[in-house]
Amino acid sequence: MKRTLLFCLALLLFHLAQAQETFPVNGAWDVRPGLYAFTNATIVVNADQTITNGTLLVKDRLIEAVGAGIAIPKGYITVDLKGKYIYPSLIDAYTTYGMPEAPRAQFGAGGAGGGGFGLRSTVMVSTKSGPYGWNEAIKPEMAAKAVFHVDATKAADLKKIGFGTVQSLIHDGIARGTSMVVVLGDERDNEVVLNDVAAAHYSFSKGTAATNYPSSLMGSIALLRQTYYDAAWYKNQKEEYNISLDEFNKTQSLPQIFEVTDPLNVMRASKIAKEFGKQYIFKTDGKEYQRLNEMKATGSSFIIPLTFPSAYDVEDPADARNITYEQMKEWELDPTNPATLEKAGVRFAITTYGLDNNTTFWANLQKAMDFGLTEKQALNALTTIPAEMLGVSDKVGTLTTGKLANFLITSADLFKKDNVIYENWVEGRKYVVGKMEVTDLRGAYNLTGAGLSNITLNLSGATPATVSLSAMHTGVDSTRTQGTFTRTGDGVSFYFDLKGNPTGNIRLAGTITSVSPVTMKGFATLPDGTSTPWVATYTGPAQAGGPGGFGGRGGNNANAAKTPTNVGPVIYPFVAYGNAEIPKVETALFKNATVWTNEKEGILKNTDVLIENGKIKAVGKNLSAPAGARIIDATGKHISPGIVDEHSHIAITGGVNEGTHSVTAEVRTADVINSEDINLYRQLAGGVTISHILHGSANPIGGQLQVIKHRWGLAPEELKMEGADGFIKFALGENVKGSNNFGINTNPRFPQTRMGVEQVYVDAFQRAKEYKAARAVKGSTVRRDLQLDALVEILDNKRFITCHSYVQSEINMLMHVADSMGFHINTFTHILEGYKVADKMKSRNIAGSTFSDWWAYKNEVAEAIPYNGKLMHEVGLVTGFNSDDEEMARRLNQEAGKSVTYGKMSEEEALKLVTLNPAKMLHIDNKVGSIKVGKDADIVLWSADPLSIYAICEKTYVDGVPYWELDKDAAKQKALKADEARLIQKMIEAKGSGATTQRAGFGGRRRPQYECETTEDEQADFVSGLGNSQGGSK
């Protein structure tokens, strides 16, 4: 295999050299020998090997020899590089170089299942001609090589900063097809291709696909997973021909490169990799330091950008309020990312991708090096590592005999701040970045001539080519001023005004007359109009700094102060109120509290609770504290079990609804848990310890659900409650009918009536039964369908339904469908007319999870009443109150209190509405929901009766860990303010020293606030990493 590969590569090289063969020539053939000898150079062969005083021989496109003391054969053009360096040219592992300009992504163009404005149409399947797959976002058939075209302008941009080779990919879709590797030569397309099929590319972004599905991140994940299963099935079937699946299979042996944004998306993609035995290379946004351990644990390689945010304009305190702590910290810490990855031993390449302007590449790289990225790693990340990733390390990446003559000639160590790249050779063809033979004029000069005494000229700048002038009159009345310096070849001219010393302009014209030391001579025109000869003699290096910034041109970095490297810690999660140290499990004894047990003991006064190892260890009077236990005086205070929210949409990324199809049982909120959501913390501050993360209500059968614990700071996988049963969201009524959507859909998604809703269920379960039967008989030859798998789990009583519901007719309907199709409904959620059919629910043992008092927000809640909970409870249903709202969730205790206002429920039973009863609905009441020895130490300390408006949540423990403590929060707030002040000061200083800045976004970074009905196409938001806030009703 390896041998064949080498053979193929050899063939390819041959092909490259002979590419002209097949093309006709207009006139005589012009084939040149291309023989060069570069001598006396410091040659950096690779990060580990440097040859001093070495010679590099180039023969046409290849390196013929490299080493010290090599004899130069006749016929070679010799270039003396004494004092100069040769480096392998750099490789950018992630570009769209030479690709056609991508059309703008059509976010929301086809519209999702609901929400949004304007004229829309439902696009269920691909609109492309040809036997492709059903979804336009899966386009493995795309090949970069089929659309590539040399782009001299863009190539020059990259060559100027040292790149000679790039990977080019089509940046569109979820499965994006194959990329290629090309060199940046200005030649025919045929002559620059190094690897025509380099890697297969993926992302979570549907890009320009017109198909509505997926509209959410969880939909993207489900689509990709299903595609892997479909492709596996496709190999062994004869029923259909499908280009997309065919090509998908063919690209599996290539390197697999996955573009993601933040570390959470790395984890998400990594789970897919594990499921299908893949190993992705991740191209990211460069925030790996925020979840370093998890990144390392993926075992993957990374391609990281240097897109460090500019400082924000913060002088105006009102504007500064629009910048979040997270943004400030990212500004400070993003540049530490490369060094952090290096120290952690993570393999990564560096890309220019995402830079606003390629000219910031070196400044940012040097910033990263200030934070500890080593030269060695930087060079590897820009040469050998990308070469290996892309399967071209036999051709590029190091300066070894037989490889392509892709190299840089530089003035100094490539990574030194004042290094200059003179030439960038691509396949033995020279590209001049800056003239090598130019004399470096930077320095201080003593000027002599009649009327020119005591004047010093100072030429400074980042490179010999970017020089600026300051003139100084020395002596007792010294003045200093900036002037104008121009240079053409060896000709020079100066122009300055010493502001009265003497008065008026002095103009000098002349030439360089000697170079060691530099001397310039010419004639001057003095303020009085007289002319006089002048001589400027080099006296030493240029004086840096001074008034007006003598550092040369704007944005220069050579003279910029070294980046301050004292930075704040990484916090978990990476938002305000994150912890540098995650709190630890405590042994704690609460003394003398009123304990709401939710057990047959009821509400116990003057009672102690002991927690240990994350569990409730003892409940009783006068308990003694184990050694080392924290003792908390709870006299006059109340202890309740942690609050359980049966219906929540917090901590979700990339959309809460995949409402584009009427059945999306294949999507899973478990795939998109967002551990960085401030609402987790805010809800801990309201005593909430567990949330059931629901898919929205845009379609009759929505996605699979996840129970999480509010373990603030831990990673998404660690939030998931161990052993919790899997649920699925169903929905009825106006939302699934799309009743309250704005705009006109010219081809609406089925169903549009409650009549249609019934048929969706009957049809779905009919298909599921047939699928189950077929799988039982034919086994895995039946195409695995993730959607039907979930429905079969329902039929097998392994997955449980919570169904969004309002009016009695449709509730009744679903109960009948369930009876006839043989499945059970676990919970009706919202269920605002549950009071009308409570007896029917009771006979089927269905729970009711409702709102305390919501109504009148749409027509189907015109008869919702706040006595609903009371009536369902009286009839004997397991009844609870949920939030569906990140604000209401943090005072669910008060919502429970409203069952006392409306219906005078006993307080003991009222508290169960938001603790034990939802725990029962979620089948986790064996672990949580009451204060009972052996259960999880999920407990809340309240200042007063927890149902009262006056109760303050003082402490919230999850698994015995105090994630919320009122007094600690006060200290945190203080520290947060202080650290924000520090960062603001630092930004002002950065701006003062010339750093570019950006204005704050208005309103800070806003997170999506999801409710059931939030159904807009969310792609744009998670792709950009930003959310939008939208209101809406339940």
Next chain:
Amino acid sequence: MKKIFLSLGGLLLGTILTYGQATISPAKPQSGPIVITGATIHVGNGQVIDNGYIAFDKGKITAVGSGAAPAISGAKTIDATGKQIYPGFICPITTLGLIEIEEGAKGTVDDQETGDMNPNVRSLIAFNTDSKVIPTVRSNGILLAQPTPDGGTISGQSSVMMLDGWNWEDAVYKADIGVHLTWPAVAGGRRRGGGGGGIRGAAAVAGGETPAERAQKALDNLDSYFAQAKAYAEAKAPVKNLRFAAMAGLFNGTKKLFINVDGSKEILQAIAFAKKYGIQPVLVGGKEAYLVADVLKENNVPVILKETQALPPKDDDDVYLPYKMPKILQDDGVLYGLTGIGFWRQRNLPFEAGQAVGYGLTKEQAVSMITLNNAKILGIDKTTGSLETGKDANLFISNGDALDMISLDVTRAFIQGRDINLDNLHKQLYRKFSDKYGVKAD
């Protein structure tokens, strides 16, 4: 639309037969003196009277005090021993009575007129005394409300309405008290691009304007509009302009300018603007008013807070910031009131007020916030907002603390002495289905 009409019709038919919203009649005028005795009276001005009495006749409070009530001939006595009496809660800035069903029933939505400058439209015209929502709010002690138009820059005028009446004409408490303005804010809208959340690329919008430029233009337009309105009010103009005419009261002190504004910068602009035109401003929302509280105090500018039960505006803010806001303004010496949100949710107004108590406000300050403070801000404190002799008998009796959900239980309510029917659709349906299941409707 037809379907909705039919289903609503069906709903009405269904309930009329047994109980029916339609049987909840507006109260008759007070027919004789009433004395309530033995209660804890929350006056509304911060005072509490233990074992107190309150007497009222012809709609006005005639006596309030502690201990034994004076003998009043022909008075009906209500024994309220162990119970609480509060001034009727006042709900400012609401769409109560203007909206019946928020979504999917546009025919019941009357809070937003089209167009940008509508100072001449008046909310009381749309106020629906037959709303099924109003009785559910009223039965939690909210007896007066300020139905308020919204949308556009100048949304229209509001009135204070009594939450009981046959029609808007007899429900009006004080007509056309003010004009509602939404202050132009620098808003970036939905931001895209820029990994750091900056506004690179989004800074300039179509037409080359930055959001700040756009806001400034809006401010200039507003300034010009008010200058013209003021000039119009000062002399008899050659042409009649309904919009400018509606604004005349702003310049002679008979109407207030309610300004929806949250940001600290915008608040300062708005206060300076009002000063320039000699207008009495009331800030509505005022999320960042606490940052410029000294300016509010110095200029006697009150603020109506919206919801305590809200999330903090920013991730970095104190988790409990909205809960603490009343206390912060109290300490800063600013006059503040409170409203809840929307229309049906205003039945939670007592709890929105109570929410601040855990975070520093006293219970009586919380009561004042939704009684006397709101009355002062709306300009109706001479006749209501506290339980003092000479004021209207707008009050209710609760079995327990009315700010707390575990004790709020309104048993009687009076508006201008009229004995209000506290039944509502929800109680009716509760009784109906309690009957179905044979359970007791507590």
